[in-house]
Amino acid sequence: MRQLIYVPVIHSEADMGTVAEPHKKEFTDQFGVCVWNEHIKAVDEMWEGIRKRLCKLDIGRSKVRIYQDGLPLCGREMDIVRDVAAQGSQNHRLVLSLVGRGALLEGTEDVQLLLEEYRYIQAITSELEPTEKREKAKALSSKRKLLLRRRDRFIARRIDETLKEGETGILFAGMAHRIDKYLANDIQVSYLIFRLPFSKLRQKESL
C-alpha cells in the first residue's frame, strides 16, 4: 500500500523566495506592521502545530518521501530548501528537519510551469497602482487557474512515479491546490490539518 499524508497549508512570504520582499512591502504599506506581525504569528503557529502533529504520527518504519509545492524537479532541491529555510520559512525548516530524520526529498514541480506562474506574479506585482494590480490579477485569473490545475496534475504524476509500495509520502501544498483529485487510485490519502488562518490569506489576496 502507498500512503500519502496531505498537509494543506497557507504559505508565508518567507516561503515565496524572490517575490517575498515586494509582497511584504505592499502588505505593510496597506495594513501596517502590526497586522503583518499578526499574520506571521498565525502562520508560524500553524507550522508549529503541523510539526507537532507530524511528530506524533507513526511513520518511523516506512520510507518517507517529501513533496513540496513550489519545489522544482531540478537536481538542486536540497539547496533550494536550505536557502528558503535560511530566509525564515517554517515550511522549509520542517522539510529540512524531516530530511534530517531520514525522509527523502523529491523534486515536485515542473520548472517550466513554475516559471510561467512566476511570470504571472511578476506581471501583477509590477503594476504600480493597487487598482491596476487588481485589474491585472483579474485579467490573469482564469489563465492562472488553468496553470494551477496543470501543476496539480504534474505533482500527482510525480508522486505516482516516485512513491513506492510500502512507502509514505508527505505532501505540503497550498490551499488552492487540488492535487488529491488527480492522485492514482491505489494511493491512500490522509489529511493533516492543524489550523488554517483564512483571514490572513484573504488579506494577502486583497492586495
Add this chain to the structure above:
Amino acid sequence: MPMTSKILVVDDEPELCNLFSKIMTEMGYEVSTAVGGWQGLAKIRENPPDILFLDIKMPQMDGLECLRRIKKIKRKFVVVVMTGYGDIESAREAMRLGADEFISKPFDLDDLKRLVNELVGELVNDA
C-alpha cells in the same frame, strides 16, 4: 468591542460545549453554547458573539450550511470552523464561505487558549 468578549460555541457534542464553556469562562470570557446549527443560528440572531466556534459535522444542519446562512447576514464576528476530520474539502468550502479560521480536532487545550487570546487581541486592535 465590549470589555468582555462574547464567545459562542456551536457543536452537537454537549461535552465539548461544556469543556469550551469551562475553559473560556476561566479565561474571563462570556461564553454561551448551542447544541446544533438551528440553535446556534437562533443564538447568533438573539445575541451576536464576538467569536463563533462552529463545528462542521452536525446532524440536521451542519456547520457549512450554518455558515452559508451566516454569510447572508451582515456579521461582524470572527468565525472559527472546527472539524474532527482532516477534511480538506470542508476546509476549502469553509474558506469560500468566509470562515476566518479552520481548526482540526482533537485540540491541545494550550493551543486552543492561545488561539482564543490571539483572536481576542486582534478584535481589540481592530476596535
